[in-house]
Every structure is written in structure tokens, then in C-alpha cells.
Amino acid sequence: MSDPQPANQADTPSPGRTQSDDPRRPVRSEAPSGPPPLDAPKPWRTEGLPRDQKDDGPEGSGKRPRNLWRFWLVAGLLLLGLWALLSWQDSRNTPPTIPYTELIAQVDAGNVKEIYAKGDTIQGELINEAQLPDDGDDQTTEGTYTTFTTERPTFAQDDLLADLQAHGAVVRATPVVDQRGPIANLVSSLVLWGVLIGVSVWAFRRVAKGAGGLGSFGLQRNVKPIEKTKVRVNFSDVAGIDEVKEQVDEIVDFLKNPDKYRRVGARAPKGILLEGQPGTGKTLLARATAGEADVPFFSASASEFIEMIVGVGAQRVRQLFDEAKKVAPAIVFIDEIDAIGRARGSSRASGSNDEREQTLNQILTEMDGFDGTEGVVVMAATNRSDVLDPALTRPGRFDRVITVSAPDQVGREKILGVHTREIPMAPDVNLAALAKATPGSTGADLANLANEAALRAARRNDQVVYQADFTNALEQIQLGVARSVVIPDDEKRRTAYHEGGHALLGMLQKGADPVRKVSIIPRGQALGVTLSTPDTDRYGYDEEYLLGRIVGALGGMAAEGAVFGVVTTGAESDLRQATSIARQMVGKWGMSDKVGPMTVLFDDADPHQLGISDDTLSSVDAEVRRIITECQARAVSLLREHRAQLDAIADALLERETLDEDEVYAVAGITRSDQSQPLPEQASAS
């Protein structure tokens, strides 16, 4: 799941659980052992491309085995040549073997210059050339010889040493004859060094290439080319974001009929920046644009560029654009552009700065280089357009920014429609109801929901998917996967009161999001869960609502305190959530008279560096503490006042473990109808 669920989820976790702390995107419901994201970003994507269309050229994915093969072939040939040379030299230099009696004869003739003996093997050199004896020994060769080798028979009784000395021959301990000629020695040492140096250079390059060029040798061929992809996704696969689709329509038209624009000297926008939270379909939209225009799609993830050694990122950018220009009209898509496009000096930039800047500069250079007639349109995606370097959004670069936001209820229904096209569904499936129950969900969340529902039917071996599959899948996604652990009775009771506290306060406060589900079945790290979601999509919140959220978040701890008089670790994430909302109220949304209407809290920056004084910061702390303390007092007093209702919910939870919306309101004796009055929708999403 790439995106938070629209759930105000209050739970009793063990330590270590993280929660979204932005109340505008109510709390993320974690499915701790949920499936991996459907579309995990890969550096170079290959999309739905039939095998035969894949560009699998010499630099394609088949590169690695091929180059290795060539390497071993060359190395093998070299070794073979060396071996042949050496044995030729050896054969030329190997002295002929003579009979021992011949040696004795030469010694007696005084013709032996020097002798080298090791054990019974004797080598030596004559003073004058002598005729080889023709004794039929197959080891002797015809002709004359000066150097020789021979074996001394073990039964020989002569005193060879005395004989040799008597005839003035030199007896040595080192070989008289060098077995290897000088050429062979030179060649073998050269080859040895060559191989050593070659192997180390090769290994170094492999390492230096990092992910880019594993297993290849040769630098230029190493920059991984871009998967050119024929896209088979088009606008019919993108739903619920019609206003955004309209904005890219013009680009589709330009890519389809570049001449129409060229004729009148009109230029296509060079860069389009798609901005929006994860999972809203930015990548999908870019691909669909390419699919709709029927042009090649080049996709790269910016974070991949900066994992390389310095210089390679820029080189790959150059290649990306070169490849695109070759087949223009085309779309170049750069995902996660904020990974390289963060404003300089920003604190959370990752990767080496040099590499980031070089890569970014290369992208800017490439974009500046277009005169708009090449037909290459650059699309980039980010979920943090606020941190981007202004150089990126200057005119002539990514000057068209399209915000892709989470779909509204109608949009969600359409997206569910897209993702259930291939799913056989029972007549009871009600996509509209599902869309209503999933405010804040993104396209990716909904795609995941549809898939999870289908998986449930498949596990049952069913032919069709029922509404219950969808609602159960949704529950699992929103609440987490149930765990089968045995919880001791007293802890269960405490959890029942803890969740009961959250639920009751959620139901009692005017304007709060309705409670949808309360459960004391342990899920993931949590011992229990209370889920509230709004009735309608909400885009902005008022102070009263936010205070209600804090009161509700503190409700679990307050209930445990009121009933058992103890504080447990179960409130950790509740406290984090409450604190986070309070801090943002004071530091971001101007909801404190003391601090006033100014921004003190910045997402990315240290307030000190921005010149916020310590005085101001400590008054923020004081205001946060005041808000939380007041909310806590309110939680405690509300629960005391409504203790009977709290007991009723806790008892029902102990008995049934999970209560749905109707049940929990019934148990508490609260009627829902007059509960929520939708707030006027505000357009400001940030």
C-alpha cells in the first residue's frame, strides 16, 4: 500500500509503531503483514511489453553473459599461445639424453666442461661438440651435441667425482643449462604482469560501475541504456482524475501531430511536473499519456542516478535523452525527481551532493537544449514539490505543474471499476458503497483493495468475488491482519476499556468522524483498534475538530486511568498522535493566540536556522502542553460522566471482540443521525 488509509485509527500498540501524524490525512492504518506494494519503483522499468518488443540489443539485458564469454575466450587463447611458445622453446633447449657410458667416455676423453648433478640425474656441457651415439635409444637424436643429460645407474661403482676432478671438469650445484630460453622468460613474466594488471583493472571497473555495469568490461558500453517501452496503458486505465487527464490531453495531441504545432511555430511544453501524494497515479498517468499518443516511453527513477559514482548519473541522463531524441516523438519520465531536485542546502538531501548537482544540471542542460521541436516531452513526478530546487520549475523547464490528488468518492468508484474489470463479481457487490467507505484512499490503495478481495475468493476456490470479500479485505487493510496470540484476561480487559475510551469519546464529540469499528483482536503490533472515518471527503479541518481528535486519542489512556488507575505503554502512539496534532495546530495553523498566526514549524528545516527565536519555540512548547493537558482533562471528565456507557462498550467488546458501527452506537445508546454535520469543504489542501 503506497498510501495512508482514511482512517482515524486509535489503537493500543506496543512500542515502535509509527503513525501518520497529519490530521488532514487521517491516520494511516498499517497492515503490518500486508502484501508488498503492487508497483514497487524500479530504477528502469519495463512495462507490460511483449517479449519480442523488448529492446534486447547488445546493450540489453543479455549483455552480461556475452561479455563474460568473450573475456574467457580471449584469456583462453592467450594462455594457449603462451603454452605453445614455451613448449617450443623448451624443446629447443632441452639437452639430448645420452647413455651413462657415453658420459664416462667423454669424461675419460677430457671433453667435459662442467657438470650439474641432482640425485642420479646429471646434466652437463662438453668442451667440444661430440657425435651422438647411435644406440637405438629413442630418446637420443641424431647429430652432435654439446649439452646433455643422463641418468647415473644406481649400481655404478665408479668414482665419478674423482674422475671429473682428475680431468679438470667443473662440478656445480646449479643447472648448467637454462631450461627456458630468455624469450620464454621474458614472455612469461610479461604475461604474468599483464594478467595481474588486467584482472585488477577489470575488477576495479566492475566495482566502480556499481549497479550500472555488473559483469561487463569496457567503460563506454557500460552505461545502462533505457528501456524503450511501447506502452499498452491508456487513458481508459486511469480513472477518477479527469481534470488532470484534460491537462495532458494537449500533450497527447502534440505528440501525435507534432507537425500541426511546428507549422505555426508553437512549442510543446518541455517539462511537466506531476505532483501528488504516493499512489495517486502519477506514473500511471505518464505511461497512459505515452500509450494514448502511441509514442515510446522512457522511464527512469531519479534516486537511481545518485547511487552511482560521480559522473555516471549525468552520463546516464545524457543517454536517456539521446535515446529519446533518436525515436522522438517520445516521453521521458523521471520518477522521484525530488531525490536529485531538492533545493541546494536542504537538510534531507540524500546521496553525494556533487553527484546530485551534476545529474540535476545535466537534466536542466538537456531540457534547455531542446528547442521544442524535437518532440521529446519530459514528465517528472514528485510527492514533495515544495522542496524542489526553483531552478527546476523555472520557465522553459518543468514550468507546467499538475497536481494529482487523491480521488473523491465518485472518482474512487470509477477507479474501483477499472480495477474490477477483470474480476468476476457477484451481484451483491456495491462499488459505490465501497467508495463511500474509503475516503482518502488513493488509486493504488483501491487497486490493492480489489486485488485483496479477489485473492480472498481465490483462496476459497470461488468463481466470483462477493461484497463480503471487499469489506473483509478493507477491514484487514484498515485495521491490520489479525494475529492469533493469547492475551491474558486482565490485559484483555484493560484493552477493552482502552478502545472503549477511544470509541466513546469519538461518539460523544460533535463533529468528530463517526466510529466505524472497534476491536480488541490483536493486529500487527496493536492489541486493539478503533477506526473512525469521515462520512464525506474532507479537505480542511477546524480547530474544534482537531481538539476533538486529540481528546479521542487521549481517550484510551484516560479510560485506563479512570478504571484501573494505571498508565501503560499502550498509549504510546496515541500520545504521539495527540502531540503531533497539537504541535501543528500551534506551529503551522496559527491556532494559538499566544504564538499567533505564524509558521514556526517547517517540514524540512531546523527552526533555529530560519531565525525563529528560542523564546518563540518555548512558547510553542508551552502552548502544546496546555492544549494536551486541557484535552486530557476533558477526556477524563467525559469518561467519568459517561462511565456506564464506557462499561457497556467494554463488556460488549469482551464478549464479542469486534463491534461494527451500528453495534457500537447501539451499545452506547447514542443515535448517530444528528452526530455529524459535514464541515464546509475548503479547497486548500496544503
Ligand SMILES: Nc1ncnc2c1ncn2[C@@H]1O[C@H](COP(=O)(O)OP(=O)(O)OP(=O)(O)O)[C@@H](O)[C@H]1O
Ligand atoms: N487514477 C487511477 N486510476 C486507476 N488506477 C490507479 C489510479 N491511480 C493509481 N492507480 C493504481 O495504482 C497504481 C500505482 O500508481 P502509480 O505508481 O501511478 O502512483 P504514483 O502516484 O506514481 O505513486 P508513487 O509516487 O509512489 O510513484 C497504478 O499502477 C494503478 O494500478
Ligand SMILES: [Zn+2]
Ligand atoms: Zn489507544
